[in-house]
Amino acid sequence: MPSKAELLAFIAARGGDIGKRDIARAFGLGADQKLELKALLQELDADGAVDRRRRKVHVPGALPGVVLADITSRDADGEFIAVPVEWNEEEHGEAPRILVQVPRRTRGPAPGLSDRVLLRMADGPQDGRYVGRVIKVLEKARRQQLGIYRAAPQGGGRIIPIDKKNLGRELQVPPGAEQDAADGDLVSVELMRQRVFGLPTARVKEKLGSLSSEKAISLVAIHAHGIPHVFPQNALAEADKAKPVKAAGREDWRGVPLVTIDPPDAKDHDDAVHAVRDEDPANPGGFIVTVAIADVAAYVTPGSALDREAVLRGNSVYFPDRVVPMLPERISNDLCSLRPLEDRPALAVRMVIGGDGRKKSHTFHRILMRSAAKLAYAQAQAAMDGQPDETTSPLLADVLRPLYAAYACVKKARDARQPLDLNLPERKILLKPDGTVDKVIVPARLDAHRLIEEFMILANVAAAETLEAKRTPLVYRVHDGPTLEKLANLRTFLLTIDIKLPKSDTVRPSNFNRILEEVDGTDVAPLVNQVILRSQSQAEYASDNYGHFGLNLRRYAHFTSPIRRYADLIVHRGLVRAHGFGKDGLSEETMPDELAEIAAAISVTERRAMAAERETVDRLIAHHLADQIGATFGARISGATRAGLFVALDETGADGFIPASTLGADYYRFDETRQALVGDRTGEMHRIGDRVEVKLVEAAPVAGALRFELLSEGAYLGGGRGKSRPPRGMPKRGKFGGRPGGTSEGPPRGPREGSRPAKAARKGRRQT
Known part of the structure; x- marks a missing residue:
């Protein structure tokens, strides 16, 4: 028989919740000793050393084998810390902190801060603290x-x-x-x-x-969406200890004049390009295009503190006043940034392009490179347009002209492939030193932008093809085609403006491009671009490939931005493993199920970042316009719902709302087919794409909300309930008539997800 001390130690070591049969088995007690064990347990119970509950023995102050706990914080290593839900602090003191272990393969949602979870406890405390493995997430935290x-x-x-x-x-x-x-x-x-x-x-x-x-506006979005913005100490320590990668084990490409071409305010440069004409007689008119990408995998290894934080963040988040990076600045802006005239490790793909612009072959290389120059888009374009500066002048003949010639060649294949070609102007906010809005501009779309975009797409395709051929798991960038329901709605809408979409359930991007070409330059062009955008599915990450509809590609994977996207880092590790480039590649134990979970998680973080970026822009512009109440603006209707109209101002692109109840004395119903609000008695119609004049009547800067009054009259439908013109005596714009609370079809509602016309353009050039 064990002594009382041995028995107490055993019960506590087993998590504090154990049955008499388990004790007997552990100490090898026979049937004749069980009565003695029972008596011993009764003595301990009488002494208050243990509690007996439902045939289980529990040591007060110890945790049972399965614990219901709330995740409350992170430790210095970035690991989740939980506390038990049921704990009597008056009797047992402060609740124990439990280190939460998340299984690599789990079903259901991943745990997060403030979630309630069921934990299976390890045997006794380890290194002075308890460890619990997640069995199930019982309740996701409500949004703060x-x-x-x-x-x-x-x-x-x-x-x-x-x-x-x-x-x-x-x-x-x-x-x-x-x-x-x-x-x-x-x-x-x-x-x-x-x-x-x-x-x-x-x-x-x-x-x-x-x-x-300073930077208060983006702070609101960061906390509202729960975006991690403070790196744990162990991740920062790893970054600080990182040393520059040497040339050993790499191809030396420091003599290749690769250049980076980025926005002028970019701080991390993760891609560089180079092109030369192919001298092979078998490839007349062809080129050799090289794309070199920062080798983040050399610094961020699987399972490290940096890696755990990177997968948690999923991607960098870009606000007008700050960046919340996926990796610490020591990695993103220093060791991995392809700075000019500094040695940097990279993964490069060398692609042979045929005279028709199609990729004939490609090879991957792990290299050490030295960027020849850091160029801005406008700077590179100016050089090609006859205005080189002291940086671009030496590069014009041997670097820039071959790059543009290669792009002209690649463009032939792109035009033949016909990816979806929406015209969605992208606005950019310029801030004053105090963080307030200076002005909003629409940057010109240059050939320099298109050049980089096409070369990155080629490199991404090459990465996906290589990993498939090598049978290496990867995360694809996928984009499904429109659903049958969305196609039917789009087809019906287009008929209202005398445009026909083929009745087939299967459409291709070229079908949409033909329609966009037909309306290009007309008054309905913005309307058609917006409606076609809304008919599209949302791109995401997945471990299973179903192609990329928008780019019209069978296989596609993100490879070109590992500094700011975790998906690209996964692809880099796959290439390292597939080619035997080193020991820091994708683990052999990595399973498709695990990649599926990662893909789902980073798809969520991407959508989170997009929402936070969009809301921050709304708040900044609402602050900018808050002192202009009563001012009038030119705008275009960007959305229509039963609750009212959404408008986008011409000058700033600011989004605002016009409640249906303020449109006039008529009663307006939402016509889904026409994507418009139509007056019952007058037939007056306000539809998506219409140019209007509006007056600002209210601004809520903290929420980023603007409310307008419509000053313009709409078109008038003839026949049916509508009349050709408004009845005599009916007030025009500027009168707050109609029924309070919106329309008869329900209370006012907020905008539908995806109702912002520039949503896709705001992702940036490499979020395709």
Whole structure:
């Protein structure tokens, strides 16, 4: 028989929750000794050393074998830390911290901060703390309720919501519940017991930052979407300890005049290009195009602290006033950035292009390179247009002209392939030194942009083809075609403007391009571009390949931006493994199921980044226009719903809303076929793409919301319920008529996801 001390130690070491049969088996006790064991356990129970619950023995203050816990924080290594839900601090002191282990292969959603999880505990504490393995995520955390705290003179204050959906729904913070929050602080709150009358009350949970500081606008989006923006110490330590990669084991390409061509404000340069005419007589008119990509895999190895943080972030997030990088600056802006005249490791693909612009063959190489120059798009274009500067002049003959000649060749194949060619102008916000909006511009679309884009697409295709041929797992960039329902709706809409789409259930990008060419230069061109955009599916990452509809490619994988996208890092590791380039490639144990989980996770982080970037732009422009209440603007209707119209201003591209109840004394219904609001009595129609004049009547900068009044009249439908012109005496624009609350078909609703015309363009040139 074990002694009492041995028995207590054993129960605690087994997680503190164990049955009598388990104890007997562990100590090899026979049937005649079980009565003695029972008596011993009763003595321990009487002494208060153990609790007996449902035939289980539990040591007070110890954790059972399976624990219900809440994930509350991260440790210095970036690992999740949880605390048990049921814990009596009065009896047992502070709740133990549990290191959460996430299985590499799990079913269901991945755990995150504030989630409730079921954990299987390891046997006893390890290195002074408990370790629990996730069995299941039971409850995903609700999105934080965030707002701006406005202090009241008598104590307490109010919370101004940052979400457009909660505009006008302020919360009251009673005195003593403000947690030292100062006026203007961004805070997270929790609702308190509500009263029958008055504003809902809330308690401040956490101060997240001050809106009086620089970069405050993007801070709102970062916290609203839960974007990790502070690197754990162990990841920073790994980055600081990293040393420049040497030439050993690599091909020396430092003599190849590769150049980077990026936006003028770019800080990380992850791709460089080079082209020469192919001297092979068997390839007349052909070129050899080289694309070299920063070798992030040499610094960020599988399972490292940097790797764990990178997969958590999924991608870098780009705001007008800051960047939240996927990797620390020591890696992204220094060791991996292809700076001019500095040695840098890279993965390069050398592609042989035929005279018809099609890729004939390609090879991958792990190299050491030295960029010959850092160029901006406009700088490279100016050189080709006859205005070289001191940097581009020496490169013009041997570097830039061959690059442009190779692009002209590649463009033949692109035009024959006919990828989807939407005309969606991309606006860019320029800020003043104080972080406020200076102006909004539409950068010119240059051949320099198209050159880089086409070379990157070629390199991405080459990576996917190579990994498939080598039977190496990879993450594809996939884009499904429009659904049958969306095609049917699009076909019906196009008929309203006398355009026919083939009735086949299978369409190709060329079908859409033909329509876009037909309307190019007409008044309906913006309308058609927007409606075709909305009919498309959303691109994503997947471990199974179903092609890329928009690019009209059978196989496609992101390879060209590993500094800012985790998907590209996975592809790099696959290429390292497939070619035997080193020991830092994709692990042999990596399974398709694991890659499927990673693909799903980084697809979510990509959508999260897009939403955060879009909301930040909305908030910046709303701040910019807040002092222009009453001003009139030219705009174009960008969306229509039962609740009202969405408009985009011509000058800034700012998005705003016109409630249906303010359109006039008529009663407006949403016509889905025409994508318009149509008046019941007058037949007056306001549809997507119409040019209008609007007046700004309200701005909510914190939420990024603008409300306008429509000053223009719409077109008038004849026949049916509509009349050819408005009845005599009916007020025109500027009168707040109609039925309160929107239309008869339901209360006002927010914009549908995807209702912003420039959504795809805002992804950047390499988010295709």
